Amino acid sequence: MTAKNVVTAVFHFPPDYRIPAKAETRITLRNRCSDTLLGTWTSAQLPDQSPWRFSFELPADLKRNCKVEIDIDLSVAGTSLLPDIKYSFRWRRDNQEETFHLSPPGYLYLSAALVPMIGTQDNTLATLRLVAQTEPGIPVHVLSEEITFFKGSIPRYLRYDVNKVKPGQIYETQGTFGSRRKFTMKPIPRSVVLLKEKPQSLILSA
Incomplete structure (x- = not known):
């Protein structure tokens, strides 16, 4: 059958x-x-x-x-x-x-982005960033940043240093494009935990 x-x-x-x-x-x-x-x-x-x-x-x-x-x-x-x-x-x-x-260690695949409907030139630059979410008032920690042409910037793999990743930390993707005026683009995924925390060992005592 x-x-x-x-x-x-x-x-x-x-x-x-x-x-x-x-x-x-x-x-x-x-x-x-x-x-x-x-x-x-x-x-x-x-x-x-x-x-x-x-x-x-x-x-x-x-x-x-x-x-x-x-x-x-x-x-x-x-x-x-x-x-x-x-x-x-x-x-x-x-x-x-x-x-x-898939996004193995050192790579984060950005599948798409929410972008405002405006005209752009072929040489318009875009900046893609991967930053750690922090409390208000604490400086942002940038894990990765790439500057590329806006057209063809997404989808793409964004590279980062696995040795600088904190387990359990939530990281946020950011994007901007334009020269004189910066416009915001929202890459997908918007946020991600790159490295899961290891479960704590259970110790029993009599």
């Missing part, structure tokens, strides 16, 4: 990123329309390069245009390598294919 409601998720990594040999992955699907778990898959045998293609079958009674959330985790020896980003798509037809760009 031919499978129905098949969706193929295509996961991309940065072209120059090498997937660790001992990495494991865990993929969880959830129906956001009913907030029900659709399934969880784990694997310790991963392709050494991207893209990865992962096909799964959705329930026959799933309503069309329903939002499906994908949570993918890549880890080595229990340490997560991916930021806390959940991906999603809307199911519309059988044999549907969806593309996702």
Whole structure:
């Protein structure tokens, strides 16, 4: 019998990123329309390069245009390598294919940006920043900053130094463009935890 409601998720990594040999992955699907778990898959045998293609079958009674959330985790020896980003798509037809760009350590994929509707020239510059969220009055810590041409600036991978990332810290993406007058662009994701905090060890005593 031919499978129905098949969706193929295509996961991309940065072209120059090498997937660790001992990495494991865990993929969880959830129906956001009913907030029900659709399934969880784990694997310790991963392709050494991207893209990865992962096909799964959705329930026959799933309503069309329903939002499906994908949570993918890549880890080595229990340490997560991916930021806390959940991906999603809307199911519309059988044999549907969806593309996702993952953000391993040192890379943050900016998928889109909210930009004001104004005209720009080809040589207009844009500045993209990744900053740590801080309390009012505390200087902003800039983790990464890139200056590029506005046209073609997003989507792109924004590079950062993994040695300067604080576990559990929320980082915010920022963007501006223009010369004499600066306009604000809002990259997506707007905020992200790049490195999850390790769970504390539980010590019991009699």
